Amino acid sequence: MREFSVVGKDIPRPDAWLKATGKAVYTDDIKLPGMLYGKLLRSPLPHARIVNIDVSKAQALPGVKCVITGQDIPKVKYGNWRLFPATQDEYALAIDKVRFVGDEVAAVAAIDPDIAAEALQLIEVEYEELPPVFDIESALKEGAPVIHEESPNNVSVTRKIEYGDVEEGFSKADYVREDTFTVHAVSHAYLEPCSTVAQCDLDGRITLWTSTQTPYIIQCLLASTLEMRENDVRVIKPYVGGGFGGKMELRPWEFCAAFMAKLTGRPVKFTLTREEELATGRRRHPMVIYSKVGFKKDGTLVAKDLKISLDGGGYNSMGPTATFLCGNFGAMLYRYPNYRFFGQHVYTNKPPAGAMRGFGAPQSLFATETQMNMAAEELGIDPIELRIKNAMVEGDVIPDVATISSCGFIDSLKEAARMSNWKKKRKSLAPGEGIGVGCYSFISGGVFNWFNTQYPFSAAEVRVFSDGTAHLLTMASDIGQGSDTALKQILAEELGLEMKDIRVTSADTAVTPQADLGTWGSRVTLMAGNAVIDAAKKIKEKLFGAVSARFNLNVIYDMECKGGRVYAKGRPDRGMSFGEAVAMVQKAQRGEPLVARGYYTPRGKGLVTPAFSFGAQVAHVAVDQETGKVEVKKIWTAHDCGTVINPMAAEGQLEGSIHMALGYALSEQFVMDKGKTLNTTFLDYKIPAAMDMPQSKSAIVDTYEPEGPMGAKEVGEGLVSPTAPAIAEAVYHATGYRCKDLPITPEKILKGLRDTKKRKRKRS
Amino acid sequence: MGLPKFNYVAPETVQEACQILEKLGGQAKVMAGGTDLLIKMKHGALRPKTIVGLRKIKELRKISFRKNQGLFIGAMALLEEVASHPKVKKLYPAVAYAASQTATVQIRNMGTVVGNICNAAPSADNIPSLMAFGAELIIASPNGERRILLENFFKGPGEVNLNRGELVKGVLVPPPPEGSGVSYQFISQRSKVDIAAVCVAAMVVIDKGRTRDVKIVLGAVAPTPIRALEAEGLLRGKKLADRSIQKAAEQASQEARPITDMRATSEYRRLMVAVLTKRALLEARQMALAS
């Protein structure tokens, strides 16, 4: 393994201090002179035709400067799947119909937020109610109400994957099992609610500060919906308090802020409330997952048939990607010689589901992993042994999809078993306690260009200066995951500089190089990291040339940038400081600064991703047999994320993932009544609190990803998948209650315990 | 949703505070820590024109114990102060425990026990154990003071027996009888830092092997905290055997009138009343026997 100076070190994030002390400027902190405050009027009905909207009273309220409805805006639909315009099914404000409780109907901008809120009350909307559907089954029924005319059966996207011969595979199986799993919606619950500020300059150009993961996507879609040129829209991402997939689309308030800024000539800000976020925000897809798997007696997998229906809510949002990916994740982790997937994205009259950390994996893998645990029991094989037997290894090929270029899965399984003392604990825990295992594999960014970008997937510009410093410009978006720090580390490593020598400017579409698809799919470290290395290499070539000329070096000399110097590798005395080398290049260029751009676009990497991460997790729980309450006592994780750029940050991702997955497994859900969300505060939407966090121990398995920057791959999302199945298995181990429909609630456990008792009584 | 506009007054004596309340009537609201009040105002559930802050009235911060009178918790005594007070911990451990389990450390350093009582949430953590101890409230008005048993204070969710011009000066908890034990049990959806879905306090006084007195208080399963009187009746004067505890627990669960809401179903709440009552009685018995 290569020795690193900056990469692989625990480097505290410079922004952490600013955030902890309240100094970081988030979008809602921005106040511009003359700024107006916007509010959205949302549909109170799950499904209705808009007959008439009367805004006259709202307009007449003193302090109100602008009121708009769907009638006032360009009739341009948008959606992230630009490559397939048919999937773009949303207007910024509803034109004819509303499709969920919370659908945006009108917007108001006023001189203060209270007046804007009051004005909303004065808007009179006449609706003609339409029959709603709230679940997949009813939406798919013959004669069900149609939510979008373009999809008469309420199915907007389907996807098939097939390789091998599934029927043939099952015919050779000794043991086949079929199960149906259901998983529920959960909220991203990012701590910073969505917020946006738009300003229109004298030339009519728009600047939008917005809490987003995808400035470039917002720029493009905002331009198209405003009917402007892309370059006339500038999107700037300030500090962002989390996104988790929930901030990667153009959203109505972004459009409305810009549109109303144009109309009024004054800046307009929108900040959503927590109630709006929870009642109407994007969420993780609920799914119904039918899975059939076949094994040989010895545990060898022979076939899998997977059918998934996604409950998409009222619009496509990122549903097409989720439909695409959950089928890919169904084929991961194990070697399925025969595999078939059918996925369909179904409209219902609920707030749309979108991208959320794991993007189809937490759902799909909950089914895979639970079924694996069930099969292990019936085959009489230890669940970890069964996994090792079928585990993917480096070099495995998933037909049409990818070749696994690095894989530490088996090592992860072994390490998780060792750390947790698996064998012993499986046999000898106290009554009411149990342990279980769950695993994951995840992508390091997507390959499929659904946004139809005309630019490289990632880009970086590096400027170097004779004072020995560098400036990195990139559109990559740090939303709290720490990409600014990671990319800085990569550049520092490559140029032989220190962290303090590098300035970063990121995520400003008018300043940073075109383009970057944004922060999602765990793509940033790998893709933007590669772009940074590409730019740095170009800089280094110039520096090497200058130093080489200065010392009249033989052309065969290898050269390097390290410790703030540029020199011949075998002859460190033949060299100079980084700054001196830059100065020489600049002189040779007669003053022209030394700047280089680097790019990365994955090519020849199949359909899904350039690199996969892997990992295994063991959970230890104690279940109160009288109350059904689950306490997660400890979690052990062993994972493979390639070269670790910043161990401290990787651990942060693990802890955050455990936290999020704990909520997914045990406590978080939307309580809904006829399409209306009832739990709209953090009092009743139960994110685990700090005190609920289990102890955690982790190990990183040593691998090197050839496609990744310095061998790195993803660490941000995959880890959110193994926890729910691991906890579910541990609960089963403790109580005999097998969860096939998340979340695992005390009531389900108590019922399960009663059923287990009944079964035992019958048997004896 | 910001705070609506309001006036703020901070009188320096109880007398003065009562006079202001008398004058303003329903237009005014008393504020202790504000951890309930301000949130309700932000959500538009309460719109007082004037807030009468009690922070400047020094005597209300007091927590004191006298052998013959018992424990006094002043209206401005913080949850954290009650939770960590040595006398409370020693003589009224269930009261200290309930305060220590209320909310988070930040809230405990702002909110008060009396505020928790006056807010009159059916799920309030501090009411059941105080009721089990037979606590009384001391209520001040411009014309003097009156006392009321805590269990007679509640009229419904958020509604209490206070007249115009009145405020609660503090809680008076009688000295724990010899041979007594009080236990507080609760369950919520998250394991910690959460509002109770069901809470139960039980007090037993054991005298020569028999239950001389018993109180079972159920929270979050009726519009106000309630006594499970019939369950108590099953135990009074009897030996406190495991079997009778189980019976009483089941009876208490029948006396509960839980609803289904987004926090729990009524069936689950009913089941939990039995479980928590049993646990509370078992722990109270153990404490009584050890005393």
Ligand SMILES: Cc1cc2nc3c(=O)[nH]c(=O)nc-3n(C[C@H](O)[C@H](O)[C@H](O)COP(=O)(O)OP(=O)(O)OC[C@H]3O[C@@H](n4cnc5c(N)ncnc54)[C@H](O)[C@@H]3O)c2cc1C
């Ligand atoms: C994040 C969070 C978590 C919480 N968790 C819990 C929990 O776990 N368990 C729980 O029980 N509660 C919880 N609460 C609720 C709240 O913190 C408690 O009820 C607290 O004890 C209220 O005390 P306070 O001093 O802040 O009351 P305030 O908000 O000042 O007052 C509450 C009400 O009582 C009235 N009032 C106050 N003092 C008097 C008086 N002396 N005389 C007459 N009327 C009076 C006020 O007018 C108001 O109507 C939580 C609140 C928050 C914000």
